[in-house]
Amino acid sequence: MSEHSQPGSRPGVIHDLGYRHYDGVRDGTATIARTLFVTGLRHAYGLGRSGKSKVMPFLLLGMSVMPALIVVGVVVLTGGSSLPVSYADYTNQTQLLVSLFAAAQAPVLFSRDLRHRSIVLYFARPLAAPVFALVRWLSLTVAVWLFMSVPTLLLYLGALLSGLDKSDQTSALLKAVVLQVLLAMLIAGIAGLISSVSLRRGFAVVGSVMALIVLTGVITAVQAISAEEDADAVATAVGLFSPWSLYNGLADAWDAGVETFVPVDGAWPLAYALVALLLVAGCLLGLVARFRKVGSR
Amino acid sequence: MRNVTGEQHGPGPVITTAGLTKHYGAVHALTDLTVEVGAGVTGLVGANGAGKSTLIKILLGLLEPTGGHASVLGHDIEHGGQEIRRLVGYMPEHDCLPPDVSASDFTVHMARMSGLGASAARERSADVLRHVGLDEERYRPMGGYSTGMKQRAKLAQALAHDPQLVFLDEPTNGLDPAARNDMLRLVERIGSEFGIAVLVTSHLLGELEQVSDHVIVLDGGHLLRSSATGDFLQRTGSLLVEVVGTETERDRLGEALALRGLTCRPRGPMVAIDPPPPELAAEGVAHDLIRDVAAELGLGLMRLQPDRRHLEDVFLDGGAHV
Known part of the structure; x- marks a missing residue:
């Protein structure tokens, strides 16, 4: 122990049989951030938390995997020539479950520390407030992406099992994965920002549901009506205002197996991609600003 | 580390x-x-x-x-x-x-x-x-x-x-x-x-x-x-004295000590004596004087101790000065 090199410098050392100092390695900031990321990802699925906090995420995950299993069963048994639903469209069809998962689990990562003020204990440690905010967002992004990718991978395995063309399936899968990553970044940013501002879990969940589910419903309705009325520009432009319509529009433009009411073409795909990236950046700036402010209180 | x-x-x-x-x-x-x-x-x-x-x-x-x-x-x-x-x-x-x-x-x-x-x-x-x-x-x-x-x-x-x-x-x-x-x-x-x-x-x-x-x-x-x-909490040089009896006895002692050249003031049931003047400042002189005066007056000494200050006093003093 270091006491030997400093004889007599620590008062009470001779009697100190109880307290032991720590002489070992201390991790750098990057390792601490990685630990926080992994913990956050586990917590999003209720792992390392109480038993009942695992119910909601795994129930939702089960519900989103079930149709994929049925589809796989049917395709393998009947030997169809293609999957009845594309990878990207499967995520779109289960959008209610994905949005619910994000809305329910974002408060775990973004509200809890603020509400119970344990955030102060994090900020008294090496990680700075902006890094903390970004790592939390990354945890939720990966959690949401995993939620979408598990059924997608099941479908892919089923397609390969039933002997569908491997290269076609793989390119469709990769397109879907890229789109899902972008969607997960959007959803995690929006739900995270809402949860970091409204600290009561109920309000946070309702806020995220409004932003992710109700708003998307309204936009889909507006798109359907304007397509019916032949107001194509309106139908496409309105799609810029929800993460799901952005996802669908980009999937349509990229030929990833989703059909929107009006084809997204011309300069629109670029606009969709730009808006999606700006929205992600905006959410991140908002999160960083929010945690900075809390950190200096 | x-x-x-x-x-x-x-x-x-x-x-x-x-x-x-x-x-x-x-x-x-x-x-x-x-x-x-x-x-x-x-x-x-x-x-x-x-x-x-x-x-x-x-x-x-x-x-x-x-x-x-x-x-x-x-x-x-x-x-x-x-x-x-x-x-x-x-x-x-x-x-x-x-x-x-x-x-x-x-x-x-x-x-x-x-x-x-x-x-x-x-x-x-x-x-x-x-x-x-x-x-x-x-x-x-x-x-x-x-x-x-x-x-x-x-x-x-x-x-x-x-x-x-x-x-x-x-x-x-x-x-x-x-x-x-x-x-x-x-x-x-x-x-x-x-x-x-x-x-x-x-x-x-x-x-x-x-x-x-x-x-x-x-x-x-x-x-x-x-x-x-x-x-x-340093000693201030002041002394605290308490005698058997009521405030009357306390005041009798205080007045008698004041006549002998000590500055006294009542503090609760005790007499607080400010640091003694130079002619009484030698070690034990003030103590002996207090003992003698109490004996002359026929008062029973209960307590004779140095007056230690508390942190509160310092705080209150400081607050008053700033």
């Missing part, structure tokens, strides 16, 4: 501030504070709003000062915030524990957030929870804890990564007298036995009298005084 830390227990100060100032608009939380804090336990005293918590947050690098400089464990607060936060522990004043996590899990997690590996964090947490006195209850969710247990859990997370310095913000807040004594003994042990420098705040001066080696008094963001606890 510890070899770096060894230096801290040398003679150098653990914290130094120079002209530290923090203004929130028109509110002056700290004004031109220049102090040094050494090893051992240092008490930071002041009423609510005196700037104690602001000072701690600035030292942690969480708040930017409006002016002035400070360094903690040899790191400048402007540039070395992250290094400082690696080496210090912080126990905030307010509640900061998630109710659905056990103290054991929480302390492990917080140790990891300070950079300890998984197994080291588990080992240290078990150690530290034992030291703060959380036994079986450490495995229960903290939402069901009493205030005393919560304070212990908060202290455990502050010590989990074996810091060189801990900031304890009002650790005795809300505790009953027995738990308060336990906490103070623990604070004393952290400073002496654990060899960790402690900066502990309180608005109760009597508490710090018991445990700290050094006391800093803040009032309205200004430094009132900073010196060793012993200096605060």
